[in-house]
Amino acid sequence: MLRSSLDQGVIPTAYKMQSIVPIYKKGNKDNPANYRPVSLTSHIIKVFERVIRSKMVDFLENNNLLNSKQHGFRKGRNCLSQLLDHYDELLNTLSDSSNADVIYLDYAKAFDKVDHHILIQKLEAIGIAGKLLEWLRSFLSGRKQQVVVDGICSSFADVISGVPQGTVLGPLLFIIFVDDMKEAIKHSILKLFADDSKLSKAIRSLQDQLLLQEDVEAILNWAIDNNMELNEEKFQLIQHGKIQHLKSDTSEIYKTSKGTSLKSTEVVVDLGITINEGLNWKSHVETTCLKARQFAGWILRTFQSRDKDVMMMLYNSFVRSRLEYCCPLWSPHLVQDITKLESVQRSFTSKIMGLQEKNYWERLQHLRLYSLQRRRERYTIIHLWKVYKGLSPNDLGLTFYEHQRLGPQCKRPKINGSSHIETLKFNSFVSKGPALFNIIPKDMKCFETEDPTCDQAQRFKNSLDKFLKKFPDTPPTPGYIAINGNSLLEWVTSRHIELQGGAARHA
Numbered sequence: 001m002l003r004s005s006l007d008q009g010v011i012p013t014a015y016k017m018q019s020i021v022p023i024y025k026k027g028n029k030d031n032p033a034n035y036r037p038v039s040l041t042s043h044i045i046k047v048f049e050r051v052i053r054s055k056m057v058d059f060l061e062n063n064n065l066l067n068s069k070q071h072g073f074r075k076g077r078n079c080l081s082q083l084l085d086h087y088d089e090l091l092n093t094l095s096d097s098s099n100a101d102v103i104y105l106d107y108a109k110a111f112d113k114v115d116h117h118i119l120i121q122k123l124e125a126i127g128i129a130g131k132l133l134e135w136l137r138s139f140l141s142g143r144k145q146q147v148v149v150d151g152i153c154s155s156f157a158d159v160i161s162g163v164p165q166g167t168v169l170g171p172l173l174f175i176i177f178v179d180d181m182k183e184a185i186k187h188s189i190l191k192l193f194a195d196d197s198k199l200s201k202a203i204r205s206l207q208d209q210l211l212l213q214e215d216v217e218a219i220l221n222w223a224i225d226n227n228m229e230l231n232e233e234k235f236q237l238i239q240h241g242k243i244q245h246l247k248s249d250t251s252e253i254y255k256t257s258k259g260t261s262l263k264s265t266e267v268v269v270d271l272g273i274t275i276n277e278g279l280n281w282k283s284h285v286e287t288t289c290l291k292a293r294q295f296a297g298w299i300l301r302t303f304q305s306r307d308k309d310v311m312m313m314l315y316n317s318f319v320r321s322r323l324e325y326c327c328p329l330w331s332p333h334l335v336q337d338i339t340k341l342e343s344v345q346r347s348f349t350s351k352i353m354g355l356q357e358k359n360y361w362e363r364l365q366h367l368r369l370y371s372l373q374r375r376r377e378r379y380t381i382i383h384l385w386k387v388y389k390g391l392s393p394n395d396l397g398l399t400f401y402e403h404q405r406l407g408p409q410c411k412r413p414k415i416n417g418s419s420h421i422e423t424l425k426f427n428s429f430v431s432k433g434p435a436l437f438n439i440i441p442k443d444m445k446c447f448e449t450e451d452p453t454c455d456q457a458q459r460f461k462n463s464l465d466k467f468l469k470k471f472p473d474t475p476p477t478p479g480y481i482a483i484n485g486n487s488l489l490e491w492v493t494s495r496h497i498e499l500q501g502g503a504a505r506h507a
Contacts, residue, residue, distance in 0.1 A: 002048045009134025015045040016143045017156070018166060039145070039166030049168035052135070056128070056172060065126050066175065067182045068393070072194030073171040076392045079271040080326045080383065082193050085395040086270070087329060088430050089189070089200065090240055090279060094421045099203040099241030101212055103254065104268060105219060106234035110195035111174055112162035115227040116140045119163075119177050126176065139169065161227075177226075184218040187211035193271055203239075203246050209253045220257045232256035239264045240277055273326055279424055281330040285337045292322045292344045299348075306353040312367065315348055323372055328383050331376040333427040335476050335485065341372050342475050360477050370468070371475035377436055377488050378468065384410065384433040385445065385460055396430050407442025410434035439492050441467065 005011055022035035057075070060066050066074070071082035093100040107113070120137055128136070143159040163170040163177070174194060181197070182190055188201035188211070199219070201212045223230045237254055239247045247264060254262035267276045267283050274284040295318045303314065323341060332338055346360045355363050364371060370378065386392040388400055388408060399411040412434040415426045425431060437445075444463045447456065471491045474482045484490040 002051060005048065006131055006135050009131055009138055011045065011135070011138045013142060013144075015042045016139075016164075017042070018143065018145045018159075018164070019153070020145055020147045020165075022147065022149065037165070039164070041164065041166045046168050052132070053168050053172055056132075056169075059128075060126070060176075063127075065179075067179050067190075067192065068395070069182070069190060070175055070179065070192040072192065072196070073175055076386070076390075079193060079273075080329060081392055081395065082191060083271055083273055083326055083329050084429055086191055086198075086200070087275075087279070088396050088428065091421060091425050091428060093202045094241055094279070095419075095425065096202070097204075099239060099243045099246050100200060101203050101209065101237065101239050101254075102198055102200040102268075103212070103216060103262065104236040104238075104270070105197045105199070106231040107195045107197075107223075108229040108231040109162075110178075110228065111165065111170070113228050114163050114174060114177050115161060118226055119173060122176060122180065125180075136169075136173075140164070140173075181219065181222055184222045185215050186218070188215045190215075190219075196271060198270070203241070203243070206246070206253075209246065213254055216254065217257075232258060232260065235262055236268050237262040237264050238266075238268045238275070238277060240279055271326075273330065278420070281332050281337065284330050285332060285340055288323060288325075289340055289344055292319050293347075295319050295322065296344060296348050300351060306351060308352050308354070308367070311348075311352050312369075315345075319344065319348060320372075324375060324379065327376040328380040328429050328433065331380060331429075331432070333432075338373050338485075339476050339478065342477060345369075345372055346477065359480070361474050361480065364473055371473050371486070373475045373486055374468065374473050374488075378464065380429060380433050381436045381440060381464060382457075382461060383429075384437040385440075386457065388437070388445065389456070391457065398430070398434065405442075406438070408445045410437050412438075435489055439488060440464070 019040045021038045021040060022032070023038050025034055025036050027034040061075075069082075069085075071077040071079070071085075090100045090102075119140065120133070123133060123136060140163075143164060144156040145159055146156045147154040163173045171194065175192075178192065178195070178197075181192075185199070187208075188199045191198050191200070197219075199212065199215055201208060201215075203209055203212070220230060220232075222228075235256060241247070252261065256262070267274060269275075274287045276283045296315070299311075299314045299318060303310065305311070323344060332341070342360075349360070349363045349367065349369070350356060352363075352367075355366060358366060363369070383392060384398070387394050387396075387398060388410070401409055401411065403409045410433070412431055413425075415422050415431060444460065444467065447459060447463070468488075471488060472483075473486065474480070475486045476482060484494055
C-alpha cells in the first residue's frame, strides 16, 4: 500500500483527516487561548511516515544538509547538547576579555505559519525530488481538521498552512523550513531548537553591537520573505561580561522592526534552564528547588499513602525529574547549592513510612537510592560516554586518546588563572566531565558488540551502576560528619573506598 501511494504520489484523503482535542493549560477556562491543541492523526499514515522520515533523515545527515546548531528533533541532539555548546561558548568569550550579548527570539505560532509552497521549494533546493517530493506535496495538501470536545465534533475545516500537527514528519519538515535562516546571519551565531532561536556574539566594541543588530534585522527580513511572524514583544536580551560601558548604552542599539528597544534583563529561561548575567547557577538552583518543593508538597497533600513504593514512584515522576533536568550543564560545586538541592530529597524521604527514625544517609542505603549529587555525576559520565561513542555531538571539541593502561581518556582543558570565569570553566562540564570519565574502568568504556539487539547505552549504565556501588554516598548534609565532599573524584583521589559502610556517621 505504501509502495503504491509513493509511486502515485497520492495519499488517500481519509488519511489526511485529523481531530483537534483542546487540553486545558491555565487561566480562564472560557478563553480558547488557554488551551493546548493536541492533534490526533491516522495511525496507518504514521507507519508510512516513519519509513519516509528514516530515509529523509539519513539523506540529510549523511550529506550534512542541516545546520549543526539545530538541536531540535535530531538524533543524538537535545536541549542538553545545545545548552552545553552555548554555555561553553559564553565562557570562552568572556575569558577572552570580551562581553557576550545574547538575543532570544520568539515566533508566533511557528509550526502553524509554515507556507506549503515555500516548503516545497526548499525541499527541492536540498535535493528532494521525484516521487518522494510529489508524495510530500500530497501529504501537505488537502488536509482537513475538526475540533472534538466531550465527544462533540465540529465541522471539518481546510488546513491551508503549517506543518501537520500530530504527525511524524511534521517536526522534520519544520526544521528543513527554518534551516536556511542561517544563511541570513553574517556576524553572529544562530542556535536553534526547533522554533526556539537565539543570536549570540562576542562584544568588544560598539561596532560589534551594531553588527549583531544587523543580524536581528536580517532575521526579521527572513521572516517576512518566508511568511513567518515574529513575536517581537517577547524578544529578550541578556548581556554577560564586565565591560560596563558596553552594557549600559544598548537601549538605542538593539531594536525590533517596530522601533521598540530591547532592554537587558538579568535572568532568562533558556530551554527550561535559568541563566543569569553572571553565568553561575544560583538562580537556577533556587528556581529548581522551589518548583520541586511545590510538587513534593502537592504529592503529600494529595496522596494519603506513605508506602515506600507509592512514594518513590510519585517522587521519581514529579519531583526528581525536575531536580535533574539537564543537570550535567549546571551541576553545582558550591556546598551550599549541593545541600539546598539535597534537602528536597532529604525532606521527602523522611515522610516514607518506616524510615522516619533513620537519618538521611541511612535512608539512602535502605532505599538503594543515590544522592542527587551522585546522580548528577552519573549523568555527566553517561553524557560524555555518549560523546565518546558518537551517540551525541562533540560540539565542545573534546579530545579523546588511548592510554595503554587506562584505556580511552578525555583531555581535561588547562584552566589558567583564578578569576570568576576560570572558576566557572573549571567546574563546567567541559572540565569536570573528562575528569569523571577518566576514572571509569577501561573495560566499561571499551565495550563493543555486533549484536544489533544489544542496547549499548543501557549496558554501559548497568556497568556504571555496579562501579558506583564501590563508593560511599554521603552527600553534604547539615549535622552530619563526612570524610569529604562526596564527589567521585574525591573518593578516588583520597583512596577511601575501603571505608565504605563505616565512614558515615550521624553527628
